[in-house]
Every structure is written in structure tokens, then in C-alpha cells.
Amino acid sequence: MPKYSTIFRKFLVSYLIILIIPSIAGYVSYRTSISVTQSISIENSVTQLQRSQEILERRMVEVEGFTRQLALNPDLNKLMNERKQGDEVNVYGIWSMVKQVTPFSQTNDFLQNYFIYLNNYDVIFTQGSAYFRPEHYYQNFRYPDLTVEEWKKEVLGQTHRSEIMPLRSYMSNSKQTSVITYMQSLPLDSFSGSSPATVVVIINEENISNLLAGLEDRYGGWAHISDAQGNTIGVRGISETDAKKLSLDTELDKAKTSQFYNDDLVITIHSDKNGWTYRAGVPRQVLMENANQIKYITWLVTGIAILLGLLAGLLLSYRNSAPINRLLGVMKEHFGKDGIAERNEYDFLQGNISNMITSNRQLELELKRQLPLVRDGFLKRLIAGEFHTTEEIAAAAAQADMRFSSDGGYVGILRINGYSGMDSVEILNELAAARLILKQALTDAVNELPMTDLGSDRIVMIWTVQQEEAGGLAWRQQISETLEKLAQVAYSEYKISVTAAFGDSYPAIMDVSHSYEQAKQMMEYAEFSSKNSIIWFSDSRLETATYYYPLDIEQRLISTIRAGDPDEAKRMLLSVMEKNTENQQLSPEMKQQLVGELKGTLLKLLDQKAFMESELLHTLKNQMIGIQASDALSAIQDEMIEIVNALCGVINSKKNNAHIQMVEDIKQFIAEAYGDSELTLYRIAEKVERPEKYISQLFKEVTDVNVSDYLEMIRIEQASLLLRTDACTVDEIAARVGYNSSHSFRRAFKRVMGVAPSSYRQSINI
Structure with missing residues (x-):
């Protein structure tokens, strides 16, 4: 029986009403069949008596004919x-x-x-x-x-x-x-x-x-013939005294052809020829023999149908009410129990679901209203290099409803010229209008171009291109032509002058911040040299004489290693080495400083708590110190990649230990609360203070078993222990191990153990 029996009863009553309707129709049909059968039986009895009358009168006519022949x-x-x-x-x-x-x-x-x-x-x-x-x-x-x-x-x-x-x-x-x-x-x-x-x-x-024997032999009844004065002419199956007594009884209607008298059907017909009265009696049970067969079959079929219908109603009522009861349980946990006392369960559900839908719509509207802010915040975090892994970027991009057509591209800064150092309200309003015009023009020229404001007079643009074409002249030419047309239109129609600066192409989405830093450097160079055109970082690469290892790359490398992503850390380290060896030759001093900077970055990581507690601390530290600037860059690169992999391994080991501990906590909680039929994934997630989806995936990764399957396994194990004794019945065991019904327990037990609970108990006792 469900916990909330009211809903169960409502479902059951509705099914019973549906069951009663055809039962009433069947009863009407049954009564009609009985009536028709009774009418046919009465008609057959009347016909039998009339046939006897005809034969008797014909014989009497023959007797009269005999006397007439004698007279002649x-x-x-x-x-x-x-x-x-x-x-x-x-x-x-x-x-x-x-x-x-x-x-x-x-x-x-x-x-x-x-x-x-x-x-x-x-x-x-x-x-x-x-x-x-x-x-x-x-x-x-x-x-x-x-x-x-x-x-x-x-x-x-x-x-x-x-x-x-x-x-x-x-x-x-x-x-x-x-x-x-x-x-x-x-x-x-x-x-x-x-x-x-x-x-x-x-x-x-x-x-x-x-002549009247047919009525007695066929029906076990009686017959009586009397003349017009009531004198007996013939009698069979009844005494003459009883027949005369019946004829004189006032309860018997002499005018009716057929009528029930006591337990007999009495049939009366009158002869128009000689005035004789023919009366026959047929026992009710014999007359209704066929009708009784119909009655027995009808009641048997109806009884079985009602029983099966009742069982089906009970099953369907439980099956349909159980989800509503579970939903009510969740609603009560979140919204309280007071609402059900004043309203019925359906009103309670309708009210809370309606409120949830209304709140959800309001939330959707609010999210849509704030979506531009979310996108702007995502882009600002992306160009600032605040993301540590590509998975984190993908999750934030999905939250902001943004998609990148490819992993590679360019980051550019578009500056509105002529407003440097101006910060009055009128100037800020004018700059806001100019930015809006430029962004609309860029949107018309390039579909889904990610853009965000940088200060009051600058716009950051992220141009995505295919990775194999990133850095190619074709894309640079296309971007330059688009921006030149934009600059011409902006100046001719709105008198807005712009300057664009682009960083080098980035091969992966994690390098957007690096390309952005390069664009910033080029914009500073443009301001210093007073250039009002489109400038590219790659065009000025040969002019630098120092090594390449900007601060943002160092911070990102540290964050990546702390996140335990060896592949991304290796890619960033190789990118730094490539930038310092491609198209340039480092001097011994620059090489020594670069190697020192890289060693310093790795040594900074050793000060973190995760590494301080590691057994590899001294080994890694000595390995870092042992790197010499005089070695070849390739050897230094391989040595540092090995150290980076070891550092990421320490981090991942710590993570795995934390995950294993969380899974053990989940197992411990299930072992304590398996007997609660209301134990759900939501309750478990609430206990360990993690999202449901997170603990579901984590438990599956660590144990290779779903949480629900593990819970069922624990319940069946406990049930098998209880079945080894005769202290509890199967129904009691089902309730003790957390099942709402013995039927669901039996199905689960047979699915896990291969046999029914009763069979398992018998095999143990043997």
C-alpha cells in the first residue's frame, strides 16, 4: 500500500467505476437473456398443452363420429x-x-x-x-x-x-x-x-x-382437465383433490394463460368447442433449467471478470499512484508539508508545479536578459587567461551559449582614434554610440564574431579560422580587407577613425589570451608610433632582441599544472620553446635568463601544499636545479617535460585519493540508510554536498558500477542474510531493506540472485 493511500484510493475508485459500468450492462443483458429464456420455456409448455388439447378433442370428435355412423x-x-x-x-x-x-x-x-x-x-x-x-x-x-x-x-x-x-x-x-x-x-x-x-x-x-404424459415426462409437472362445471375429465401428476383445490383458489387468476403459483408455472387454456379447461403445472426449477445454466455461466464469468478487473485495478492504481507519491515526497522535502493539509494532493502538486514553471520562465527571461552580460564576462575571462583547462572553457562557452567554429584564429583590438584622455559624460556617450555602430557593422560583415568592450574606446575581436590555415596570408588578407571596408564606411558616414592591432595566430583556444597580449603590445606600439592602420604582431617579430616568456604564459602554465593536465602543460612548454627558436637565435645571456625563468616557474609550484606533502618533493627539486643553461635547448625541453609530467602525476594522484574518499563516504552512507525506501540519488548528493550528475559520474568512474545498482546490491545482500533465518517473512524483509512492495523486492531479488526469495530460503534450509 502506498504511503499516501488517498491517491491510491482515488485511482482505485475510478477503475472500479469503469469496472461497474460494463458489469451493469452485463447484468441487463443477463436479465434480458433470462427473460427471453423464460418466455421460450413458457411458450413451449403452452404449445405442449395445446397439442394435448388438440389430440384429445380430435379423439372425442372421432367418438362423436362413431355415434353418428351408428345413427345412419x-x-x-x-x-x-x-x-x-x-x-x-x-x-x-x-x-x-x-x-x-x-x-x-x-x-x-x-x-x-x-x-x-x-x-x-x-x-x-x-x-x-x-x-x-x-x-x-x-x-x-x-x-x-x-x-x-x-x-x-x-x-x-x-x-x-x-x-x-x-x-x-x-x-x-x-x-x-x-x-x-x-x-x-x-x-x-x-x-x-x-x-x-x-x-x-x-x-x-x-x-x-x-395424452398429458409429455408434460410430466419432460418437465416433471402435472396436468388436469375439467369440464365446464369443474368436474374432472382427466388428471395426471396430481391428485384430483389438489387439482380441485387449486381451481378454487382465488389467488389463481383463471383468465391468465400462464402465471406462477407457489413454485409452479401454471398454464391454463380453455376449449371453445366443449368448454373444457386444460390446466398444467411445470416446476419453476425445471422450467428455468436453461435459464439457470445461463445464470451460472454469467455469474461465473462475471465473478472472474470482476476479480481480474479488481486485481488489475489494484495493480494499475499502485503503479499510477506510486510516481505521484514519490513526486509528492520530493515536493514535501523542498516546499514543506503544510500545503497538503489545506488542499488535496493534486492541488498541492498543481500549485507547486505551476510555481516552478512560473519561476522557470522568469529565470529563462532573466537569463536571456543577462545572456549578453554572461557572454561578455566569458570573453573577458578568456582573453585574460583565467581558464585552466579546455574542458573549463567548453563548459563556460556552453553556459554563455557561444560556439567557436574552430580552435585556431586571431585576436584583434579595434581602437577608436581621437578620444585618448577624454572622460567627460558627453565623450563617453559618444564613444558608446561609436562602439555600437562598429559592432553592428562587424556583425553584418562577419556572422557570430565574438566581441567585447575594452575600456571606453576599444573593442576586442576573436576571429576563428581553420587550424591549418591559421597564420596564412589568405586569412590575414581577408580580415584586412573586411576591416579596411569597415574603416572607410565608419569614417565616411560617421567620421569615426579606427586602428586595428592583431596578435599572432593561436593554434588552440587556450592560447587566446596569449594572442590578446600580443595584440595589446601591437596597440601600444601603434599608439607610440601614431599609426592609424591595421598592424600584425608577426610583422614586428624580427624587431625584438629578447626572449619570449610573457607573464601571462607563466601564470597559465602554473594553472595548467595545478589542474593536472599534462598534455596542455606540455603543449604550452613546447610553444614557448618554439617561439624562442623560430626565426631567431637567442644569445647565451638570453638563453640563460629564459632557462632560469622556466626553472623558477617550476620551483614556484613546489611551494604548493600538494607538492610539499609528496614523497617526490626532493627528487623533483634536485632534478629542476640540475638543469643547466649550457645544455642544448632540446635536452632542456625534454627534461622539463619530464618534470611537468611528474608534477601533474602528483596532482592527479591527490585528486584520485579525494575521489576515492568521496566514493567511500557514499558507500558508507548507503550502508547506513539502505533500509529507507525514500533513499534517492538526490538524498545521497545532498549528503556529500555535490551535484547529482557529478557523484553519478564519479561513482561510475571509480567503481565501474552505477549508484542505483550498488544500492540494489547492498539491499539484496542484506535481504539474503535475513532469509537465512526464519525470523522474518518475505514481506517484512522487503520493508526492512527499503522496498515499497514485496512484488518489487521479489523481482529485484530474482534479477540479482537468479532465484526467488522463497526458493533461496528453501535451498538454505535444505
């Missing part, structure tokens, strides 16, 4: 219209009718049990037999709840028009069952009283129940 049978009409004479019975006619009606039972299972009663003969005949006394028939086929007289009266003695007796108990050859009875008087137009004949069809309840 001429033999039966003849038989039932005959008058009985005494005890005589038309036996032949009766047996003929028995043979004619027998095949009907083979076409419809509803016609398997029926009889025809002839009133005139008081005879009952069925398929395959005839009973000349109805009592004999009633002995085998009867209703237990009716006596013979009641049976004769209700069934045989009345006129019936497609009349159906509701379900009731029935004995058939001592076998009890339940039947419904269909009764039709013949002829069909019989109205009242006794009719000549009566057709009675006894339909077994099982034949009707079998």
Missing part, C-alpha cells in the same frame, strides 16, 4: 324400430350388428369399451358379445357408486345428446379404474323420455392421461 346404419335403425312380439328377439339382427360395430374398437383406443342398448328388446350388445339382460352386463362392467336401478335410470333410461359423465370409479371384470362416459341417444333427434337406443362409450382415464 340402416340395420341398426331397423333393429331399434322393431316391435317385440312376446319373448321373440331378433337374434340374427343383433349378432349382425355385433359384427358390424366390432371393427370400430381397432381404430380408436377411446372406442375399446362401449355398448349399444336397444330399448325395445332391453338388450345390450358390445363388440363380440350381447347381453339380453342389462343386469348381466352390469355384473361385469359397473360404477361402484351406482346401483343397477340408478344405472338403468341415469344411463339407459334417459335421452342423451353428446353427454359426458365426469371422471368416476369403474369396475371392469373386477378390475377397478377411472373412466369418463360418453352417451348419445339414437336416433340423434331424440329429445325427451326414453329413446329407442343409447350408445355409451366408456373411455379409460389412462387413455386421456397418456
